[in-house]
Every structure is written in C-alpha cells, then in structure tokens.
Amino acid sequence: MNYQAAIFDMDGLLLDTERVCMQAFDDACEALSLPFLKNIYLGIIGCNAQGIKQVLCDGYGADLDYEPLRKEWMSRYHPIVEQQAIPVKEGVIDLLNWLQAQAIPIAVATSSHKELAITKLKLAGLFDYFDHLSSGCEVSEGKPSPEIFLLAASRLNISAQHCLAFEDSNNGVRSAIAAGMQVYQVPDLVKPDADIIALGHTVSDSLADVLTQLKVGRLNNKQNTDKRPL
Incomplete structure (x- = not known):
C-alpha cells in the first residue's frame, strides 16, 4: 500500500x-x-x-x-x-500517534460545520493532531460526493490516490472511493450492506485493528525493500 x-x-x-x-x-x-x-x-x-x-x-x-x-x-x-468532551473512539489516539511518528500528514474531512468541528476536536484533545480540517460548509455537494475528500487532499498537497481515508458511514465510504482514495471503514451505527462491501475497501472493527494492519503493511514493505538487489 x-x-x-x-x-x-x-x-x-x-x-x-x-x-x-x-x-x-x-x-x-x-x-x-x-x-x-x-x-x-x-x-x-x-x-x-x-x-x-x-x-x-x-x-x-x-x-x-x-x-x-x-x-x-x-x-x-x-x-x-459544545461544552463536553465527547468520548474518543477505540484506537484513535494510538493510530494518530503512529501516523505522526511516520511523518504522515493528517487531515479531517467532516460533514459538520467547521467551527463546531473545531470545538469538538479541541474538547476531545484531538485538534492538534491535524494539519488541516475541511468541513461540510466549505463544499457545494456533501458526501457521497467526493468533493470534501478532494478538498482535504488538495490542502495537504497530496494526490487523492496517495491518501488513506478513514470513515464510519456508507455515504463517507462512497465519497472517499469516488475521490480515488484507499479506504478503511469502521462502521458505527450503520453497518455496510452488500453494495458497500462490494466496493472492495477494507472494513474493520476498530481503528485499533486498522493500526495493526497498517503496521503489518509497513513492515512488509520494508522487508520487500530490504530484499531488493543492489
């Protein structure tokens, strides 16, 4: 990957x-x-x-x-x-810390209003992990349109095909896949149906599981690189 x-x-x-x-x-x-x-x-x-x-x-x-x-x-x-820190989902902190340690730029692409999103992230202690935040009020079409993910990628100055996207919702998965990204889905209230699963992305139980998969992928890439002839 x-x-x-x-x-x-x-x-x-x-x-x-x-x-x-x-x-x-x-x-x-x-x-x-x-x-x-x-x-x-x-x-x-x-x-x-x-x-x-x-x-x-x-x-x-x-x-x-x-x-x-x-x-x-x-x-x-x-x-x-606006006044309470909402609980952070399983595996979030560890995954964000690992991505930072790999020098991977990180952004948010949320359908929420920008100021409210900033407030939520600050209260939860997550805001400083992110290099950029793109919100639903900044695009003309919301998810499942790819517009918000393409906006987030452009702000990071990284092509969409070289971005990992993390989503819980089916609308969000459609959006990220339409943007050409590599997608991980961690379902929350709505489970992916057969049509969503057929899109071919990775569905995981938690971001902790995603981190395990990314670490294995990074290790395999390193081993393959080390085996290349000089």
Whole structure:
C-alpha cells in the first residue's frame, strides 16, 4: 500500500457523537409529538446540513415542518457537544500517534460545520493532531460526493490516490472511493450492506485493528525493500 497522507471523518469515527446526536433527535421528536423514524434518521449519517434536510423531508413527507424540528434538535445537541468532551473512539489516539511518528500528514474531512468541528476536536484533545480540517460548509455537494475528500487532499498537497481515508458511514465510504482514495471503514451505527462491501475497501472493527494492519503493511514493505538487489 502506497500512501502519503491520512484523512479522517470525525463524527462516529474519531468521536462517539452519533449516539448523542440520535438521542437528541429522538428527544426533539418526542417534544414535538413526532414519531422517531430510526430507519429514516440513519440515512442522514455522513450527510452535510443540506443533505440532512433532504433526507428527513423526503422520509417524513411533505407535512414535516423541518425548521422547528431542526431548532428543537440542535437546542438539545449543541449544549452537549459544545461544552463536553465527547468520548474518543477505540484506537484513535494510538493510530494518530503512529501516523505522526511516520511523518504522515493528517487531515479531517467532516460533514459538520467547521467551527463546531473545531470545538469538538479541541474538547476531545484531538485538534492538534491535524494539519488541516475541511468541513461540510466549505463544499457545494456533501458526501457521497467526493468533493470534501478532494478538498482535504488538495490542502495537504497530496494526490487523492496517495491518501488513506478513514470513515464510519456508507455515504463517507462512497465519497472517499469516488475521490480515488484507499479506504478503511469502521462502521458505527450503520453497518455496510452488500453494495458497500462490494466496493472492495477494507472494513474493520476498530481503528485499533486498522493500526495493526497498517503496521503489518509497513513492515512488509520494508522487508520487500530490504530484499531488493543492489
């Protein structure tokens, strides 16, 4: 595997935020006497603000008054993620430290709003690991469009084909693969279906497992290099 940079999604991959967000949505639905349609909700994972609105309006139907729902939802979600350190997912710190030790540039490509993403990462103690952060508010099309991953790669000045991409969501996987990146998926709330698995990327249980695989790959590359004739 030939890679020169690593690009990470944030929510559900680095930080255990997806469950917090879903609970806030469930509570908002209850407050507004709306049903919590989990199968519809899960379709928003990996989407930016525009995509979230589209998925929810399509799923709930034309009678949904989206803005009051969004206001109620965010009034419950933001006080948590803007003031509390969200737990870091398994293997994150070790993987980031290892990539830094290999002198691999690291970036974030998140569908979240930029300022909120910065706040989440700072509270969790992760912000200083990253050379750049690209957010959903900086692109015209959200995931599964490749635009945000291509933006992140360009900011690192590394071609997309030489970037590792780390994602939890199916939308994010489609985005990174469309960008031409080498993709690792660590599923969170939504498991990959047959169509996603058929894309041929690597699916792992945790970023700790990913780190083990990368270390083995780096060792094999070194051994192969050492065996080359002079």
